[in-house]
Amino acid sequence: MSQQYPQQPGQPQQQPAWGSPQQPPKKRSVGKTVGLGCLGIIGLFVVIAIIAAVASSGGSKTSSSGTSNTATAHSSSGKAKADGKAKADSSNADKAASTVVFKVWGTAPAGALGPADITYGSDSDNRQGHWKNGFTSTLPFKKDAMYYAVNAQLQGSGDIHCSVTVDGKTKSGHASxxxxxxSAQLSSGFSGWE
Structure with missing residues (x-):
């Protein structure tokens, strides 16, 4: 059996000599292509991490100068009352932002395992709640938490609602x-708690 090679125009066809080895086909450099692709993916992850770090560090700037303009327009006794009220409002806002509120309410008759089974907390702190004609609890707010959630499971019958409130935003759920x-959960995102 003889091998045939493509013939180029104007040249005679060449036959290999008996016993002479054929040259193997040239190998492609696939490793270089794969290596460059991996570097592109790693670079993309680095860029995403940098954007996430910049976005999370620049979002919490507040100013307390908004109440001083209204306080200067009042008399000295009115100024003291306005300043006191502004401090109380600020204190309530700080307290609300520094705590997370979990609630479960409705009817949850006791089943084989008791009334509703309640679990609440964050991605790093899970707690067990106890039903006493409803449930309310608070935890300190942690900026580095990824989410806060409450789950309440009925034990055979009932109709309940649940909610979690973080930084003035509330998510709620229902089971019957x-x-x-x-289930109700708020997660930390680029634009705050969602």
């Missing part, structure tokens, strides 16, 4: 009948 679960 059987062993259904009421």
């Amino acid at each position: 009948g059987g062993y259904n679960i009421c």
Whole structure:
């Protein structure tokens, strides 16, 4: 059996000599292509990490000069009252921002395992709640938490609602009948708690 090679115009066809080895085809450099692709993916992750770090560090700037303009327009006794009220409002706002509120309410008759089974907390702190004609609890707010959630499972029957409130935003859920679960969760995102 003879091998045939493509013939170029104007040249005679060449036959290999018996016993002479054929040259193997040239290999492609696939490793270089794969290596460059991996560097591009790693670079993309680095850029995303930098953007996330910049976005999370620049979002919490507040100013307390908004109340001073209204306080100077009042008399000295009115100024003291306005300053006191501004401090109380600021204190309430700080307190609300520094705590997370978890609630479960409705009807949850005791089943084989008791009334509703309640779990609440964050991605790094999970706690067990106890039903006493409803449930309310607070935890200190932690800026580095990824989410806060509450889950309440019925034990055979009932109709319950649940909610979690973080930084003035509230998410709520509902469950009815059987062993259904009421869930509410707020997650930390680029634009605050969602």
